Amino acid sequence: MTAPGRGTVPRVLTIAGTDPTGGAGLQADLKSIAAHGGYGMGVVTALVAQNTQGVRGVHTPPVGFLTTQLDAVSDDVAIDAVKIGMLGSVTAAAEVTAWIARVRPPVVVLDPVMVATSGDRLLEPDAEDAVRELLAHVDLVTPNRPELAVILGEPVAATWEEALDQGRRLSVRSGVTVLVKGGHFPGDVVRDALVDATGVVDVVEGPRVRTRCTHGTGCSLSAALATLHAHHGAWVPALAEARAWLTESLEAADLLDVGRGHGPVSHLASLWRTAAPRTTPGRVAAEWWDEIAVVRAETDTLPFVSALADGSLHEDAFSWYLAQDALYLRDYARVLAHASALAPTPDEQAFWASSAHGAIAAEVELHASWLGDGQLFDARPAPTTIAYVDHLLGLAARGGYGPLVAGLLPCFWMYVDLGERLLAGLGPSHPYARWIETYGDPAFRASTDRAIEIVTTLAASAGPAEREAMLEAFRRSAQHERDFFAAPVLARPAPERVRV
Numbered sequence: 001m002t003a004p005g006r007g008t009v010p011r012v013l014t015i016a017g018t019d020p021t022g023g024a025g026l027q028a029d030l031k032s033i034a035a036h037g038g039y040g041m042g043v044v045t046a047l048v049a050q051n052t053q054g055v056r057g058v059h060t061p062p063v064g065f066l067t068t069q070l071d072a073v074s075d076d077v078a079i080d081a082v083k084i085g086m087l088g089s090v091t092a093a094a095e096v097t098a099w100i101a102r103v104r105p106p107v108v109v110l111d112p113v114m115v116a117t118s119g120d121r122l123l124e125p126d127a128e129d130a131v132r133e134l135l136a137h138v139d140l141v142t143p144n145r146p147e148l149a150v151i152l153g154e155p156v157a158a159t160w161e162e163a164l165d166q167g168r169r170l171s172v173r174s175g176v177t178v179l180v181k182g183g184h185f186p187g188d189v190v191r192d193a194l195v196d197a198t199g200v201v202d203v204v205e206g207p208r209v210r211t212r213c214t215h216g217t218g219c220s221l222s223a224a225l226a227t228l229h230a231h232h233g234a235w236v237p238a239l240a241e242a243r244a245w246l247t248e249s250l251e252a253a254d255l256l257d258v259g260r261g262h263g264p265v266s267h268l269a270s271l272w273r274t275a276a277p278r279t280t281p282g283r284v285a286a287e288w289w290d291e292i293a294v295v296r297a298e299t300d301t302l303p304f305v306s307a308l309a310d311g312s313l314h315e316d317a318f319s320w321y322l323a324q325d326a327l328y329l330r331d332y333a334r335v336l337a338h339a340s341a342l343a344p345t346p347d348e349q350a351f352w353a354s355s356a357h358g359a360i361a362a363e364v365e366l367h368a369s370w371l372g373d374g375q376l377f378d379a380r381p382a383p384t385t386i387a388y389v390d391h392l393l394g395l396a397a398r399g400g401y402g403p404l405v406a407g408l409l410p411c412f413w414m415y416v417d418l419g420e421r422l423l424a425g426l427g428p429s430h431p432y433a434r435w436i437e438t439y440g441d442p443a444f445r446a447s448t449d450r451a452i453e454i455v456t457t458l459a460a461s462a463g464p465a466e467r468e469a470m471l472e473a474f475r476r477s478a479q480h481e482r483d484f485f486a487a488p489v490l491a492r493p494a495p496e497r498v499r500v
């Protein structure tokens with residue numbers, strides 16, 4: 001989706017009553033205007049305490065305040081289109097008529113709201129004449145089947161053809177284009193027709209959507225038409241586009257799960273379908289974990305990991321691995337300390353500092369308890385150790401906090417994952433139980449969860465380039481983890497032994 005250029009977003013004003021549940025009236029109009037690429041503005045005629053089940057009360061502010069609202073908009077903003085919905089009273093209708101006559105907005109659509117879907121009246125009976133007078137000042141009127149009859153002072157049309165005929169006569173009488181709406185006629189196909197005074201009829205058909213959620217369809221359609229006319233400059237393409245949108249919005253309506261009566265349509269369903277999915281820390285975590293699925297599977301099947309799991313790992317190979325781990329931890333601790341230095345918050349600074357302390361303490365512990373004081377072992381860093389450490393030191397040198405902490409994450413995450421699984425299958429006399437317990441430890445899990453939280457929260461709010469750089473650092477560290485586990489040679493020839 002490209003950003004709209006200057007002057008390409010029509011400024012559309014709705015003059016309507018309210019619906020605090022957001023399905024009809026002014027709230028629905030604003031969503032509809034936005035869904036069609038318009039800038040929505042709203043002047044309130046009446047406050048309606050209603051929900052999807054019915055109307056509980058109507059509060060009409062003094063009509064003088066309606067005028068103040070209308071003037072506040074027109075004194076400041078160039079209006080491209082107006083939609084008029086619920087007027088409620090004679091005085092409100094007369095006031096809006098006077099304002100329209102004065103301001104002469106380029107396009108005016110009148111939805112002559114009289115009765116809600118629930119059956120509650122939204123227009124005082126004596127205001128019907130005032131609505132008829134307003135007709136002379138509008139470009140399109142969108143009555144439903146009963147409203148068409150009331151405006152003409154005739155019985156409700158029994159058939160679609162009768163409704164079309166009523167629409168034609170209303171257009172001749174008022175000089176206004178009439179949208180005859182077929183929502184109230186039975187059948188699998190729903191028809192709407194634009195009828196003008198010359199007798200031209202343009203019918204747009206669509207499937208009837210099987211849903212109870214039709215609250216506010218008339219409001220939403222008329223607001224869509226006002227906005228789309230500002231885009232297209234004509235009613236027929238505006239209606240075709242609005243109808244296709246309304247069908248999609250009705251199809252998605254049940255998913256909203258709003259209210260227990262006639263729910264609202266899903267005004268933004270089409271945008272939500274095509275918009276990029278929202279990035280959340282949880283989604284980043286799931287995607288990144290999935291991203292290294294192959295590397296994790298390769299790690300799990302390494303001979304070293306299998307032998308460690310069943311306890312058959314030769315002591316020499318384990319010692320060699322531990323020595324590499326100790327060498328790695330020295331630099332890993334330095335890089336964690338670097339992350340602490342770059343951290344944007346005291347909390348994160350403390351976390352990385354404490355992790356740095358944990359890593360170097362683990363190195364000291366490895367020496368003391370596993371490698372033995374004065375024990376000889378091959379202490380030169382293996383190529384895999386050098387490569388992993390160089391990758392992390394490179395991230396630290398480049399100075400970006402995001403990629404750096406993303407690169408630090410696999411050492412937490414892959415270890416805790418492996419440690420927990422090894423711990424779950426640990427037999428009673430496993431020779432490396434104590435070492436495995438370090439990584440399956442709940443405290444290490446808690447640190448890992450915090451590291452995941454920090455990194456994924458950062459990635460979720462980062463721009464695409466930064467997020468990709470973070471993912472790349474994470475991916476490469478995961479590969480280094482795998483290679484680190486692949487490095488020990490299980491049946492080792494007598495190694496060259498030096499003292500650390």
Ligand SMILES: Nc1ncnc2c1ncn2[C@@H]1O[C@H](COP(=O)(O)OP(=O)(O)OP(=O)(O)O)[C@@H](O)[C@H]1O
Pocket residue numbers: 116117143144145181182183184190191192206207208209210211214215216217218219220221246247250
């Ligand atoms: N179930 C449905 N499936 C498809 N389109 C529908 C359905 N119900 C209504 N519509 C369409 O919604 C629009 C409004 O129709 P309707 O004739 O119900 O007007 P309304 O009574 O003014 O609406 P409201 O429910 O807001 O009072 C029309 O375009 C109509 O064709």
Ligand SMILES: Cc1ncc(COP(=O)(O)O)c(N)n1
Pocket residue numbers: 016017018019024025026048050085086113115116117118122214215216217218219
């Ligand atoms: C403020 C206001 N305006 C219009 C309607 C009609 O919508 P519906 O007929 O779908 O209830 C309404 N219920 N409330």
